[in-house]
Amino acid sequence: MKQKLKYLGVVLALPFLFFYSCKTQKxxxxxxxxxxxxxxxxxxxxxxxxxxxxxxxxxxxxxxxxxxxxxxxxxxxxxxxxxxxxxxxxxxxxxxxxxxxxxxxxxxxxxxPPAPKAYAFEVVNTYPHDSTAFTQGLYYDNGILYESTGKEDRTSLRKVELKTGKILQKMEGDGTFFGEGMTVVGDKIYFLTWLNKKGFIYDKASLKLLKSFEYGKSQEGWGLTYDGKQFIKSDGSANVYFLDPVSLQETGSLQIFDDNGPVDRINELEYVDGKIYANIYDQSKDEVVIIDPVTGVVEGRINFVGLYDGVRKSADNEMNGIAYKRDTNTLLVTGKDWTKLFEVRLSER
Missing domain, CATH: 2.60.40.10 (Immunoglobulins)
Known part of the structure; x- marks a missing residue:
């Protein structure tokens, strides 16, 4: 009854608040x-x-x-x-x-800001990809693909041979967390969880857990990358967060904008030549945006619709995963439960 009376009081107050607001502004x-x-x-x-x-x-x-x-x-x-x-x-x-x-x-x-530039893509190579890998994070280093996957029963951290798709090493989650984005810095792998409000640090060689770190204002973990000085993290909103490279504590945030306003659902991240590349979480389109990490402006947009011709379920098959292949200046991209991983080269339209 107390809750109902409280709710009734709020409802009765709404007309007064609306009238006062209109009177003040108009x-x-x-x-x-x-x-x-x-x-x-x-x-x-x-x-x-x-x-x-x-x-x-x-x-x-x-x-x-x-x-x-x-x-x-x-x-x-x-x-x-x-x-x-x-x-x-x-x-x-x-x-x-x-x-x-x-x-x-x-x-x-x-x-x-002005409308972002449109980019086209050319498929350079196509590689096999584990169709049970619910891809959340991707990183490439010297022929090896580091990949994180999600869902509580399928969360994993793995090393994959790029050309064959063979899993070389794998750490499976214990079912208590939903794996999200990851990145590699030096001899360590940094791996986010979705709703547990913390991330994990693993040894790159052995995939042994070293320690964990807590989130700050960003309550969820989605994507993670490193710009050489600090970590950049997304939480599914229109913001990205900057993390101290040692303590992993948040030091600031930046809102992302395009010509229509704030860009929501920023997902997997990759830092490429001074820009942030980000998947946009959307079941209806496969899209990557290129973001200026200083201003938050979306400077480029890549429409990947039509890239993947495999069978897709009605949901949970979004494009997700971006890795930069520095030796060829190309991107490696895939999606959740996709059977293929693509190496693509971008060009401005």
Missing amino acids: GKFEFVNPISGTKVLKGEKLQLKLNFNDAAIDSVVYSVDGDVFDRKTDTTTVAFDTDKHGYGNKRLSAKIYSQGKEDVAYSDLLVV
């Missing part, structure tokens, strides 16, 4: 330009204009996400340079002082 003062919900390219300079309804104005304070960027004592337009405020959702506000009273008008912007 009172006698409101933005004429830009209209709330407008999408703009980063670098655009906007002229902010308000409807003052002929009121006598004492002053107007303009802010973006709470940070003041201009003040006026009249009703003239104000310039807003999107280049100074990063990507993503931005809340503009104008605090108006008139005849001893204060009011606020709001407008929400979505600041986006």
Whole structure:
């Protein structure tokens, strides 16, 4: 009964909250330009204009996400340079002082980068792949493919001979965790779990467990790569997280954007020549994006639809797994339970 009364109180309060919100944002003062919900390219300079309804104005304070960027004592337009405020959702506000009273008008912007470049691919080689490998992570080194697989009953860490698909060495999970992305740094393998909020470090030669590490703000483990200075981790959101190379503690995060806004479901990762390559988790398409690790902007997009011609179930057969083959400047790509692994070369369309 206590829970029901609490819920009823929330429901009864909603109309009041909605009315108050509308009154605050759409009172006698409101933005004429830009209209709330407008999408703009980063670098655009906007002229902010308000409807003052002929009121006598004492002053107007303009802010973006709470940070003041201009003040006026009249009703003239104000310039807003999107280049100074990063990507993503931005809340503009104008605090108006008139005849001893204060009011606020709001407008929400979505600041986006230009559309990413489209890349084509050429299949250089096709290799066999274990059809029971629910691929989550992939890494290539000197003829050997390091692969992590998922699902509690099929989680494994393995070394595979690239040309034959033969499993050379294998560590199987104990059924208590769902394996996810992995990467290799030096003589160690770093392996994520999906929902256990921790990852594992293994000896590269023996696949012996050395120790574990805890996650921070990123509650889930999806993809993992290394840029030479720090680890980069995904959790299925539109964010990637940076981890200290020694402690594996999170040191920061970055939101990923394309020309439509935040890019959700960032999955398996690979660091290639200063860029992050990422699978997008989607059952309806096989897609890899190329991300600038400084700005979070998606600079390239590779549509791999049609690459795999094998039998696919209705779900859980998404493309997943990217490894960089440095000696040939090609990518190795596969998917969950795919029977083939492909070596591809990219070219800009």
